[in-house]
Amino acid sequence: LTAKDELLKRLFEANGQPVSGQEIADQFGLSRTAIWKYVKELEVDGYEIGTVRKKGYFLITVPDKVNAANIKKHLNTQTYGQTIHYYETLESTQFIAHDEAQNDARDGTLIISEEQTLGKGRMSRPWNSAYGKGIWMSLIVRPNLAPHQAPQMTLVAAVAVTRAIEEITGIHPDIKWPNDILINGKKVTGILTELQTDPDRVKAIILGIGINVNQFPDDFPVELSTIATSLKIAIGSEVNRAKLIAKVLEFIEQYTKIYETHGFAPIKLLWEGYSNTVGKQIRAVMLNEVLDGTAIGISDEGLLKIRLDDGTIRGIYSADIEIQK
Ligand code: BTX
Secondary structure, three states: OOHHHHHHHHHHHOOOOOEOHHHHHHHHOOOHHHHHHHHHHHHHOOOEEEEEOOOEEEEEEOOOOOOHHHHHOOOOOOOOOOOEEEEEEEOOHHHHHHHHHHOOOOOOEEEEEEEEOOOEOHHHOEOOOOOOOEEEEEEEEOOOOOHHHOOHHHHHHHHHHHHHHHHHHOOOOEEEOOOEEEEOOEEEEEEEEEEEEOOOOEEEEEEEEEEEOOOOHHHOOHHHOOOEOOHHHHHOOOOOHHHHHHHHHHHHHHHHHHHHHHOOHHHHHHHHHHEOOOOOEEEEEOOOOEEEEEEEEEOOOOOEEEEEOOOOEEEEOOOEEEEOO
């Protein structure tokens, strides 16, 4: 441990009681001013530290970081999130997750960053990922699934994130097929599912999850101001990101197991309960086709079923859905 690490460790262990700067100075053969400089550095890192004359320093608040220690305080899973690779800044957690998955990262490895400079959505669209305001994470999972079952993992993840948001905030978001989680019609979460696969077996699924947590309306760029929202905007107070992450991991683990053992039917029921799409007149915009009709549900494979205006029923794999008012 460096003197700074030792200082931080003692501040944590003291539980708000004062820690002697002199003792650490003696232990490391440093001056008290050197220790004071470390205190100032910790303050720059976001720690709030108080001083008691002649007694030393005490910890007031810890920065709201989504590092491994903060997440693990709340984590109640068997494997998901037991390995966490944390970054202050990254281009995209998806890139690192793909590399790690290729290098045999274990099932449930989590890549998470305070900010992304090249966060991405589907079809290379940008995903706004401001520093410290949201949850920008990629979870590497290796469920026992055939490649054709992998797209349903988007729906598994959507249900899990929605459940976690409900539990932590008390609000009830909607899911818009396939991957958007909405509050009052505005997007609070996006999910990007990517795959590494053999012909007959999924090797890894990279679940990229972006959740807007503590943004104020002004934190979003203008082009998102009418379509994006955050949990803080919805409930009017800050949400502990680390706690929410732990809940998300818990539900993804639980629902992935259900999917592996019992198939898609139970997930489908949960999903339909949250859906704002089923029963609505919609327009599905695909790469080469636009379909208008009524969304009548999802199939056992996770396809969205649409009854077209001429009565035929079509199942679609992937599209942007516009809900007609
Ligand atoms: P999507 O293609 O459904 O949504 C992308 C669209 O959403 C953008 O074109 C834009 O209109 C809008 N948008 C961009 N940023 C935000 C935001 N912060 N909140 C609300 N709307 C926004 C959704 O793709 C999948 C997003 C996955 C993001 C995660 S974050 C961790 C991981 N790393 C990474 O690079 N991507 C995933």
